[in-house]
Amino acid sequence: MAAGERSRATLNAVARQANVSRQTVSNVINFPERVSEETRLRVLAAIEDLGYRPHRAARQLRTSRSQVIGLRVWPPGDGLSGVVLDHFLHSLTASAEQHDHHVMLFTAADDEAEMAAYADLTATVGVDAFVLTHTHHDDQRIRWLAEHRLPFATFGRPWGSQVSYPWVDVDGAAGTRLATEHLLRRGHQVIGFVGWPPGSGVGEDRRAGWLSTLDSAGIGHRPEAAVFDGAEGGRVAAARLLDGDHPPTAFVCASDSLAVGVVTELRERGRHPGADASVIGFDDTPAAGVLGLSSIAQPIAEVAAECVRHLRAVLDGETPTPLSSLLPPRLVLRQT
Template sequence: MPETTPRNDAAAPTLDEVAAAAGVSRSTASRALNGGLRVSPSAQAAVDEAALRLGYVPNRAARSLVTRRTDSIALIIPEPDERLLSDAFIGGTLRGVGDALARTDLQLVLLLSRKNETADRIARYLRGGHVDGAVITSHHEGDELERVVAASSIPAVFVGRPFDAPRELIYTDVDNVAGARLAVEHLVARGRTRIAHIAGPQDMTAGVDRVKGWRDALSDHGLPADALVHAQFTTASGETAAAELLAAHPDVDGIFAASDTIAVGALRALAAAGRSVPGDVAIVGYDDLDAAQASTPPLTTLHNPVVELAATAVEQLLRLIDSEPGDERVTSIVFPPRLVVRGTT
């Protein structure tokens, strides 16, 4: 008869015994006990029940010697510490990564960049075998992380399209070009004909792609695309850029901002200039994070599925770690944007 109570003898139960008790192969039991990749729900439940009944506890140290795995992954954020605490996009990324890892026994190592440093320190850490793979977010053209990943064997997935992405670099992203086009199409449908763009940093692909979508949509409608200013993804920078925009182009009647934080800054600049929203100027932001609903009026914006992007990046990373070369399940994934209409238009 099968055992119904935990073992009391000195010998600890083995993986083979768990597999036999669950009625699955040893490899299936191993995968079920190490994150559940490529394991059916019924097999996972059988292994979980058998491990609990037998009192099985994985020996992580011994397993690491055999598998050469650390059971940890890195989240690399090449931004200063203050952005970690204040940036809603990074907060959403952390939530998505945490949600995905909650279904596993893996540990998370957080790597932040230091001011004016190159990628060498992070490259040394990754090459040192301290983690099994890495998720990289909020990367910039000059931080060299794409080069580090392309030149190494470390499994990695980017949240956000890399700049010069060779085919082997995997990423998750939202279609920022299509999102910018949606923003402009919406403003045109609201009767706006002088549509400006407050762009994000041009050393990030999100900033570049949103400029392209704005230009393309205006070209399709035969509208001018000269009302362009640049900002960082912050409220203060958005306010300064919007003030410059209004001084240079006082006839602007619509603004597409590259982020919600920039858009909130633009709302402040418009209020200071005595311009009503949406009466005088309609505004569309991007991201649909907390700032969009908290603004006055509430912000029309493009929904950027940040949490889902990060969780999907982790899922793809775990597949990449567990895959053979050419595994067709491990691909870049791009989500469609979605317009959320609120009071600013």
């Protein structure tokens, strides 16, 4: 390495050095099997010698492949859930790098703006594919991308859509099932659920795991409350359940944020979470770690890796198999 210092080495420079044509050098890089072993080694030596690195823009101009994956970043303020995306961002970048791709960010005020950004980024930057988060019911973005034949994968399953496309998601029901089963084993008889107001697919999913577990355990009391999002919502919901006919001794929550509220309410009433009551949150945010809150952790790194796997398949003109992945979360036990 280290010879052509000031200006980058080009394919031609390597070719001269190795006494072959540019195309042969190109072949060594892209189709090694087309080149004889002897010249291959000679060219590789020259590449090493000059510190040659292919120029992506030039390659893109010819192949119309940028090796860039677009990802929308969201404004902070989703309560604690932003941390999950933060983690996802890092994992996605790492996974992409393993396959010589890069993640490029963009912002958008709403779905409409996001679709405009798709058009813009594919036209100007030549972004190869997109990863979508925050999928929701009747998501126009998916329709748009499908219509425009743009490769994409989503972190979030198709809530109520019939279109078939590559997606990756975490099995929320399996998560709350894990939590509920754990609480049952610990001897709890009345296990409450604190969730979000109905309407969100994610919320229904997480509730379902708790419900079905109690169901198959033959537990009749299934107190639940869903007031509004956030810690204050969790507090109010917990208060309602504790004042109800069958006050729970354990709580499964749809988010860490809600769980923090439940813990606060318990403390307020002189109960010690972990000792005389149990609380389990969802998402395993740093706040959970800081407060000693047990929580359900999503396998974010795996989600990111799956997204990249799906995209690579689509970009290679194949259909990813399986087309979708529903990954199991795991339970992280702490004091509560």
